[in-house]
Amino acid sequence: NAGVTQTPKFQVLKTGQSMTLQCAQDMNHEYMSWYRQDPGMGLRLIHYSVGAGITDQGEVPNGYNVSRSTTEDFPLRLLSAAPSQTSVYFCASRSGTGNTGELFFGEGSRLTVL
Amino acid sequence: AQSVTQPDIHITVSEGASLELRCNYSYGATPYLFWYVQSPGQGLQLLLKYFSGDTLVQGIKGFEAEFKRSQSSFNLRKPSVHWSDAAEYFCAANMLPNDMRFGAGTRLTVKP
Secondary structure, three states: OOOEEEEOOEEEEOOOOOEEEEEEEOOOOOEEEEEEEEOOOEEEEEEEEEEOOEEEEOOOOOOEEEOOOOOOEOOEEEOOOOHHHOEEEEEEEEOOOOOOOOOEEOOOEEEEEO | OOEEEOOOOEEEEEOOOOEEEOOEEEOOOOOEEEEEEEOOOOOEEEEEEEOOOOOEEEOHHHOEEEEEHHHOEEEEEEOOOOHHHOEEEEEEEEEEOOEEEEOOOEEEEEEO
16 A cells, blocks of 8 residues: 655755655545645645645745646645755645545655755 | 644653643634654654544544643543654644644653
């Protein structure tokens, strides 16, 4: 059972570089989301999607882009990385688009921006 | 503003002792409430959730949580802690559609 798969697990970037964090789920979940985790701040929602072709901003969207061309994939793009984007990133998915479902998380991607 | 607060950043308990982790939320209505656990280097796993009805909910690994509307709280408890319970615990609430908010987390250390 793969669940939610994130790649890469670790990445080091220089300021100004771009990269894409990949997220794939094999549970046919409609809802997918990206969070960042920073010490003392818990998880904060970056972007989310309720289905293919539909995305929306979360609490901290600046500096990040997303798209959802298929049900399975939800990549997160950093167009010009900044040191403030050093964090651990989690992708999560959920069946349905309501508020009651459990989120299933990937194992995280640790990003360092120098 | 909608928020979830976990007042304790770090808690240390002895193995076999009881545990209570605190969680408070700020919202105009009762949100859907969750507790997740994160082991080092791992993603988050759901322990339990509360939507409505019985205010005492049971979860996995022997955990339970009690919802108290009057205190806007959803505290997590376990009668007897095991060394394998050492992890970080997050309280979360779905206050708005598709927007789950997390507390800052409580790191649990278990002494032998």
